Amino acid sequence: MILDNRYAGLEWAGARVEPDPLDTPRLLLINYDLAESLGISLKDHQWLEITSGHRLLPDMIPFAQVYAGHQFGGFSPRLGDGRALLLGEVVTPGGERWDLHLKGAGKTPYSRFGDGRAVLRSSLREYLASEALHYLGIPTTRALCLVGSDEPVYREQVEAGAALLRAAPSHLRFGHFEYFYYSSQPERIPELLNYLIDTQWPDLDKSLQGYAELFERVVLRTAELIAHWQAAGFCHGVMNTDNMSMLGLTLDYGPYGFLDAYDPGHICNHSDHAGRYAYDQQPAVGLWNLQRLAQALSGHIELEALQQSLGQYEHRLLTAYSERMRQKLGLEQWQDEDPALFRDMFTLMAKHQVDYNCWFRRLSRLEPEGELPQRLAALLSEPDAWSDWFVRYRARLALENRPQAERRAAMEAVNPKYVLRNHLAQRAIERAEQGDMAEADTLLQLLANPFDDQPDFDAYAEPAPEWAASLCISCSS
Numbered sequence: 001m002i003l004d005n006r007y008a009g010l011e012w013a014g015a016r017v018e019p020d021p022l023d024t025p026r027l028l029l030i031n032y033d034l035a036e037s038l039g040i041s042l043k044d045h046q047w048l049e050i051t052s053g054h055r056l057l058p059d060m061i062p063f064a065q066v067y068a069g070h071q072f073g074g075f076s077p078r079l080g081d082g083r084a085l086l087l088g089e090v091v092t093p094g095g096e097r098w099d100l101h102l103k104g105a106g107k108t109p110y111s112r113f114g115d116g117r118a119v120l121r122s123s124l125r126e127y128l129a130s131e132a133l134h135y136l137g138i139p140t141t142r143a144l145c146l147v148g149s150d151e152p153v154y155r156e157q158v159e160a161g162a163a164l165l166r167a168a169p170s171h172l173r174f175g176h177f178e179y180f181y182y183s184s185q186p187e188r189i190p191e192l193l194n195y196l197i198d199t200q201w202p203d204l205d206k207s208l209q210g211y212a213e214l215f216e217r218v219v220l221r222t223a224e225l226i227a228h229w230q231a232a233g234f235c236h237g238v239m240n241t242d243n244m245s246m247l248g249l250t251l252d253y254g255p256y257g258f259l260d261a262y263d264p265g266h267i268c269n270h271s272d273h274a275g276r277y278a279y280d281q282q283p284a285v286g287l288w289n290l291q292r293l294a295q296a297l298s299g300h301i302e303l304e305a306l307q308q309s310l311g312q313y314e315h316r317l318l319t320a321y322s323e324r325m326r327q328k329l330g331l332e333q334w335q336d337e338d339p340a341l342f343r344d345m346f347t348l349m350a351k352h353q354v355d356y357n358c359w360f361r362r363l364s365r366l367e368p369e370g371e372l373p374q375r376l377a378a379l380l381s382e383p384d385a386w387s388d389w390f391v392r393y394r395a396r397l398a399l400e401n402r403p404q405a406e407r408r409a410a411m412e413a414v415n416p417k418y419v420l421r422n423h424l425a426q427r428a429i430e431r432a433e434q435g436d437m438a439e440a441d442t443l444l445q446l447l448a449n450p451f452d453d454q455p456d457f458d459a460y461a462e463p464a465p466e467w468a469a470s471l472c473i474s475c476s477s
Contacts, residue, residue, distance in 0.1 A: 001040045003059035003088040004097070006199065012188060013176075014065040019053030019085055020106025020116065022149040022161055027051075028437055029127060029146040029444075038167065039093045040144075050087070051147040051165045053105050060087045060100075064108035068182055069175035069242025070292050072276055077182055079175060079242050080110025083118060086171065089199070097199045099171050100144070104163035119159040120148050121429050124440060126164055126253040128428065132420040132447040133250055138228040139221070140250040141168040148432070160433060168249055170200060174293040175242035181296035189300055196246060212305035215297060219290055219309045220316050221248025226286045227320035230279075231328065233259035233356040233419075237269035237473070239277050239285045241292050255473040258419045260464040261353035262346070270473055287313050327414045328360045329393075330407040332400055341396060344389055352381050355463040357419050364411035368394060368404065379463070416450035417461045423468035424460060 007013065027048040035042070042050070049055035056062065064081040085108070087100040103126075104118030127143040134140050144165040151161035172192070180188040193211050197204045201217065204210040225248045229236065236243070237255035245251040257268035264280040272278070277285060290313060294306040325342055326334070349359065362376040372390070377383050397407070420443070428439040446460055 001038075001042075001057075002091040003057065004091055005059070005061040005063075005088050007065070007086060007089065007099075007195065008061040008063040010191065010195065012185075013192070014063050014080065014086075015109045017062055017064045017085055017105075017108045019056075019062055019102060021053040022104070022147065022163055023151040024149050025052030025054070025163075026148045027145075028124075028148050028162075028432070029143070029440065031131070031142065031144050034142050034144055034167065037092070038090050038098055040090065047145045047165075048147060051102065051145040051163050052149070053102070053163065056087070062087055062102070062105070064110055065171065065176065066110060066179055067173055067175035067242055068179035069173070069240050070178070070289070071240040071242070072272070072274075075178075075182070076242075078110070078179065080179075081108055082111040082114050083108070083116040087165075090167070096169065098167045098169055101141075101166050101168065101171055102163060103166060104161065115153065117151075117153045117161050118163060119153050119155060120162040120433060121159060122254065123162040123164040124429050124432055125256075125425055126166070128420055128425055128440070128443060128447065129253045129256055130166065130250070131444060132450070133232075133234070135448050135450055136228075136232055136416060136419075138232060138234070138250060139225055139248055141166050141171070141245075143167075168245075168247075168251070170196065170245075170247055171251070172196060172246040173242050173251065174244040174246065174289055174296070175240075176246075177293060177296040178241060181299075186299050189297065193297075193300065200247065208300070208302065211297070212301045212309070215294070215301055215306065216309040216312070218246055218248065218293065219313050222286050222290060223313045223317035224248065224320050225250065226283050227317050227324060229282060230321055231324035232416075233262075233279075235259070235266060235268040235277070235279045236282065237272065237277055239282060239289065241289045244286075244289050244293075257422050257473060259356040260421060260468065262349040262356045262359070263353070264346070264350060268473060283317055286317070324414070328411065330364065330397065330400075330402075330411040332402065335396065335399065337392075337396070341389075341392060344392075348386060348389060352385065354379050357416060358461070358463055360415040361412065361417055361461075364408045364415065366390075366394075368397065413451055417453060418446040418450045418457070420447060421464050421468065422471050422473060423464050426468075426471055 025048055030047050062085040064085055066080040068077050069079050084101055084103040085105045087102055090098045107116035123146055127146050130140050130143045144167050147163045149161045152158050153161040177189055194206050197206055204213055235257050243252040255269035266279045267275050358379055365373040380386055428443050431439045446457055
């Protein structure tokens with residue numbers, strides 16, 4: 001494994017901090033496939049020692065990054081890695097660069113009043129979610145290793161401490177640039193931009209034009225990411241600017257959730273009382289966050305270039321979203337009536353509380369004529385209310401002149417059978433807290449093949465039970 005520490009060399013960008021070792025650590029999960037792709041070859045005891053904070057490899061320089069952020073609309077001038085450390089940057093066999101980021105490593109100068117620890121509940125949720133999104137094709141950070149312990153950590157109640165080693169090409173956030181903008185250190189912003197160019201986009205020039213092109217890429221990647229979220233029915237829950245990736249990755253999993261019954265105004269974060277980050281607000285919040293980033297970069301990119309890039313956001317998002325929705329409905333070509341067909345479908349889904357992911361998956365079995373497939377009809381509390389829509393949808397499919405088997409295969413290749421519903425994650429967490437990782441292992445196997453039929457696990461592909469609606473997921477999750 002080749003490790004670099006280029007970011008830790010920017011001493012003004014944070015602070016060097018030694019990890020605080022976890023007591024009585026236990027190895028729970030290792031992502032061997034990801035490790036192999038990154039060129040990391042470690043024995044299990046080494047994974048345990050590194051992730052629990054008991055050991056650093058010779059080239060590791062643990063570094064806590066400083067950043068700021070707009071949180072629920074209000075600005076927090078100094079946040080940073082309050083419970084995480086950048087251990088180093090891996091240079092993969094293919095020449096890519098990936099951060100190794102340890103979450104739950106203890107206090108840093110940016111912990112404020114926190115303890116710097118993570119708990120098993122939230123760490124396992126992040127591990128499961130990041131892998132679930134990866135296999136759905138949604139850009140995300142990844143999970144490498146999870147360690148549990150008997151060390152008590154105090155949240156709403158006493159919980160077991162844990163640590164998560166995660167990886168990503170970069171953990172740079174919008175908030176990094178906001179910190180140096182609002183702390184009157186504008187000279188640091190080009191240095192951060194140059195770091196991003198050197199490590200991720202070496203085809204760009206380190207110039208006003210290059211910085212403008214970099215911002216344009218951030219805008220387009222963010223738009224595409226949120227189009228992915230919306231099409232998958234994924235709610236992030238805390239879209240603060242300090243949780244927005246410069247590379248368009250899904251970053252920092254807390255109160256996330258996949259839609260069960262379709263509700264465009266669904267709020268997955270129990271702490272989000274005003275619904276700022278509701279499912280249907282995510283596209284607008286993405287643009288608002290990009291505007292905050294543009295302000296932070298305004299001294300280094302011309303205003304016209306910033307505005308021009310921001311102006312591309314809505315078109316890219318809508319184009320990407322429309323394309324994904326057509327694929328989910330088995331449509332290859334654009335027709336003028338498609339937006340009305342989509343809109344009426346969503347209106348019916350919301351009115352009748354139809355399960356979002358089950359709907360699209362089971363819709364693939366619809367025949368050109370005849371009765372509705374039994375499992376599709378089972379989702380509809382009032383099937384007759386859908387009669388007109390099904391007539392229109394079948395007529396629309398007929399325009400494609402596409403063989404039924406081909407359409408079904410195409411739809412099932414983009415509509416997952418298995419998604420990480422909150423009640424499934426909760427069940428895995430409860431068993432893990434009792435020392436049983438079998439349920440987490442099963443979930444990870446299903447989520448790694450979300451589009452495949454696995455008949456022995458059909459129970460995992462059913463709509464959520466009624467009790468799942470009472471699960472409260474907050475920022476402490």
